[in-house]
Amino acid sequence: MSEPHEIVFDNVSKFYGDVLGVNRVSLSIPPGITSLVGPNGSGKTTLMNLMTGLLRPTRGSIRVLGVAPDNPEELFRQLGYCTQFDSFPKGFTGYQFVYSFLRLYGSTHAEADQFAWRAIERVNLVEAAHRKIAGYSKGMRQRIKLAQATCHGPAVLVLDEPLNGLDPLVRAEVIALLRSLAEEGMHIIISSHILHEVDMISDQVILLSAGYVVAEGKIRGVRDEIQEQPMQILVRSNAPSALAAKVFEQDSVVEAKIHNDGRGLLIKTKDPDKFYRLLNRIALNGIAVESVIPADDDVNSLYEYLIGSEDKPR
């Protein structure tokens, strides 16, 4: 059943001849920032291209906020896609690139001009707007693509490796921009190889491996479901040895290691809830606990547990 406020993949498969792109993908993507994570060839770009109609599914169906991808005149009023392809129509300046495509939306000259400048301003390219794109740096090309994808105010933004080639300052600006757009209720689908950034910006993740969805959902929720891997928790305390002696009273604690700086204990437990209750009792009995931080409910750990360290992104 298609949910009009979500992006829905219903048993979607895509084959390139005999080669598998993605297989039996069923997903419902809610608003917020969703990251597609997986090694090269895992099917991230294929999923994005299917969602935007650049590819047709071999089997199954897709609905983006209730609209089929083979209905471009409706779909692209509410969707913007910043692809990974680093190519542009020849001879265009940054402004012409954004403006010309706004005219395809049916905007008048005045509207297209206004929307183009607003989008260009948002990605900080005003000064370079009248220069030819061929002379832009990689980061500038990424930003002008982002401006083009967002210039018409879409409700869904699909970004294939949007942070590639951006310097740290611009990267932070783009992340902040994406966060603010997500807070306004926009769907943002990102693929990225940089796991700590995925971690920073994502509301939910979709982990892909060899064309299959390995896991999906909020990072914490996905981590909770991986029960065969004990949960890692860093407990900051000025008495780590005493703390270690106490935590082994519980069967579910499988490992306790004093942190490198000597001011904490890294615990591995199969039952975190039970462990947190024990920790409360320990704290009440006089061992000071400064902080408790889950150490492996991040994308990096999920990736290692579910996909493995081969071809692991940064």
Place this chain on the structure above:
Amino acid sequence: MKTLWLTQVAAIVRLEIGKTFFSRRGLWVYLLACMPMVIFGGHSIVWLKRGLPCDFGHDTNVFASIFQVLDMRLTLFFGCLGIFMNLFRGEMLDRSLHFYFLSPVRREVLLVGKYLAGLLAAVTIFTTSTVVQWGLMYAHFPKSVMESYLRDGNGWRHLTAYAGVTVLGCIGYGSVFLLAGALMKNPIVPAAAVLVWESINSFAPAVLQKFSVIYYLKSLCPIEAPPDVGPVFSMLLVNADPVAPAVAVPGMLLFTMLVLVVAAMRVRKMEIHYGTD
């Protein structure tokens, strides 16, 4: 109020027009268009230099033969191939077609916009070429004779017919090569196939002849090429079953519509494969 698709077609034509007229890939189209001009210009220069007598009958036959062999079968054919085949295929090679596919534009509208942009370029280049060729052919005639030929003779009728055939050729070949470019990555295979089909078309059954551009164009030429042009040219020029202009023009347009409908169906299913992921 203008409907959205018309606005979009206009926007696409504006985006495409620079590419169709000034693409580096299409420079040879201009060379093709100029080639017959050189021949006709040379003819007039030689006639003037040698002081040979002006002969309308002779020159009109020569023009008809060269137009039907060189212009219709070579210049128009390969010129339209260069312009229309690249409308989709060229953007695939440049990896820029996805920008169109990611716009709220129906693929059919995109096809129409691109076709019109190609047609504008082809008609401008080749109709100009035809008119200039015609002018150069008779450039060695005295001005008063030419004025009389245009005013009282068949001058205007011939000129407009040749220009009309050129326009129709662009319309027909344009649709064929637009379809070929949407279907195939390698232009040589479809170009060779169309070329062979157009060449042997005269020998095909009457029904099949109608699925050819040259069939209609030959019927619309104002002068039948003379029979004394040798066996090879005769084979190319023969028009065993010509149709009246009242049938040829709508027939050509109907043929074009059919080809464009097939092309639209193909473009609607087109996927972007630049080879990433």
